[in-house]
Amino acid sequence: MVCMKTWLVVTTHVVSVIVVLVNGKSQVPGLYIFGDSLADNGNNNNLPTNAKANYTPYGIDFPNRNPTGRFTNGLTSIDIMACHLGFKDFIPPFANTSGYDIFKGVNYASGAAGIRFESGRQLGSVISLGEQIRNHKIIVSRITERLGSYERSLEYLRRCLYYVNIGSNDYINNYFLPNSSTSATYTPQQYAQVLVRQLSLYVKDLHDAGARKVVMVGLGAIGCIPRFINTTTGSCDNDLNAAAFLFNENLKGLVDRFNNKSDGSKFTFVNSTVGDLTDPSLGFMVFTSSCCPTRADGQCAEGGVPCSNRNRYFFWDEFHPTQAVNTLTALQTYNGTTPGFTDPVNIQTLVHS
Numbered sequence: 008m009v010c011m012k013t014w015l016v017v018t019t020h021v022v023s024v025i026v027v028l029v030n031g032k033s034q035v036p037g038l039y040i041f042g043d044s045l046a047d048n049g050n051n052n053n054l055p056t057n058a059k060a061n062y063t064p065y066g067i068d069f070p071n072r073n074p075t076g077r078f079t080n081g082l083t084s085i086d087i088m089a090c091h092l093g094f095k096d097f098i099p100p101f102a103n104t105s106g107y108d109i110f111k112g113v114n115y116a117s118g119a120a121g122i123r124f125e126s127g128r129q130l131g132s133v134i135s136l137g138e139q140i141r142n143h144k145i146i147v148s149r150i151t152e153r154l155g156s157y158e159r160s161l162e163y164l165r166r167c168l169y170y171v172n173i174g175s176n177d178y179i180n181n182y183f184l185p186n187s188s189t190s191a192t193y194t195p196q197q198y199a200q201v202l203v204r205q206l207s208l209y210v211k212d213l214h215d216a217g218a219r220k221v222v223m224v225g226l227g228a229i230g231c232i233p234r235f236i237n238t239t240t241g242s243c244d245n246d247l248n249a250a251a252f253l254f255n256e257n258l259k260g261l262v263d264r265f266n267n268k269s270d271g272s273k274f275t276f277v278n279s280t281v282g283d284l285t286d287p288s289l290g291f292m293v294f295t296s297s298c299c300p301t302r303a304d305g306q307c308a309e310g311g312v313p314c315s316n317r318n319r320y321f322f323w324d325e326f327h328p329t330q331a332v333n334t335l336t337a338l339q340t341y342n343g344t345t346p347g348f349t350d351p352v353n354i355q356t357l358v359h360s
């Protein structure tokens with residue numbers, strides 16, 4: 008696979024690193040990733056939490072059948088988008104960054120994390136979005152140090168791409184928990200507004216730290232994942248889907264507001280609910296159950312033997328899509344032409360505008 012080639016090892020001074028990055032094949036010099044288990048690539052491995060995926064059968068289709076902490080059988084959608092963008096190696100998890108690696112990007116995502124601090128914490132530790140932004144500020148200061156000035160650092164960071172995929176856990180692992188205080192406090196309309204208002208403050212922090220090209224991913228149909236599908240009728244949980252829909256409406260508004268600034272901001276909204284992946288031509292046949300045998304909490308059971316026809320399954324465990332789905336999502340987001348999937352533009356257009 009093209010994207011598995013390792014990067015040139017560059018250990019000389021700053022100038023040569025910049026030359027490598029500019030002359031390299033990637034369409035943006037760096038990619039900074041914020042989010043939850045849909046993007047996590049190992050940040051939770053050493054945290055005390057049940058929300059980690061560093062055991063088999065996770066990673067069964069990853070190079071060397073290696074469980075890395077990704078919550079799927081192989082690559083995540085952002086792994087594949089990074090590949091399309093021309094990155095020759097994976098973007099490293101924040102938990103494992105060193106030296107000049109930070110220039111090509113960092114993945115801060117954490118399984119079970121949400122926009123709100125408390126989301127997902129009934130499972131153990133998480134790195135909430137606020138903490139992910141704080142970690143990014145640490146990386147920004149390291150970049151500034153290596154480039155020697157704030158202006159050069161900002162100039163560099165403005166050319167990079169930022170990807171934010173978060174919010175599912177503010178519903179699944181917060182609002183819709185049986186004893187949730189947020190659902191006692193807010194209607195779904197109010198909660199969507201409260202979440203996106205908090206998100207907009209974090210995005211403003213990112214923007215202040217140079218982010219201008221930003222991909223904001225909306226929520227999928229979270230009521231249709233195996234965890235929440237009615238096993239008797241096969242129907243989706245409409246309350247969850249309606250709540251996700253409201254979140255997406257508000258998120259689209261946030262994207263519009265940032266695009267309205269005349270400071271070079273290029274934001275795009277990804278509407279993961281657009282398109283029909285049940286179309287038989289795509290080859291998926293199983294939509295309501297997971298490929299791997301699961302634990303009571305819906306993650307794969309350790310050592311369980313998963314389905315062998317993994318390209319036929321939509322879901323890997325009770326929450327997360329298979330690599331086959333991630334591949335389609337990545338292509339749609341990167342250079343797809345399905346109306347409304349990316350709004351206003353796909354990533355390829357975004358990075359070249």
Ligand SMILES: *[C@@H]1O[C@H](CO)[C@@H](O)[C@H](O)[C@H]1NC(C)=O
Pocket residue numbers: 049100103
């Ligand atoms: C951490 O980074 C090192 C050096 O880049 C790499 O060899 C190793 O595989 C990484 N470990 C994880 C868990 O990503």
Ligand SMILES: *[C@@H]1O[C@H](CO)[C@@H](O)[C@H](O)[C@H]1NC(C)=O
Pocket residue numbers: 129184186187188
């Ligand atoms: C909600 O319930 C879960 C599971 O019963 C428990 O672990 C968690 O601490 C509770 N959360 C709150 C806010 O009471």
Ligand SMILES: *[C@@H]1O[C@H](CO)[C@@H](O)[C@H](O)[C@H]1NC(C)=O
Pocket residue numbers: 237238239240
């Ligand atoms: C599933 O649907 C059936 C038929 O509508 C209903 O009786 C049952 O309560 C539902 N189960 C759950 C867990 O909602």
Ligand SMILES: *[C@@H]1O[C@H](CO)[C@@H](O)[C@H](O)[C@H]1NC(C)=O
Pocket residue numbers: 255256257259278280281282347
């Ligand atoms: C996302 O797509 C769905 C399905 O086409 C549509 O109903 C919804 O309005 C879209 N959401 C936004 C915020 O554009």
Ligand SMILES: *[C@@H]1O[C@H](CO)[C@@H](O)[C@H](O)[C@H]1NC(C)=O
Pocket residue numbers: 263264267
């Ligand atoms: C964009 O800016 C114009 C002029 O300031 C304003 O009238 C409009 O409401 C703004 N739109 C959004 C989505 O913020």
Ligand SMILES: *[C@@H]1O[C@H](CO)[C@@H](O)[C@H](O)[C@H]1NC(C)=O
Pocket residue numbers: 091342343344
């Ligand atoms: C999208 O990008 C992929 C990978 O670079 C390429 O194979 C494909 O032809 C492109 N599709 C479109 C519609 O540009």
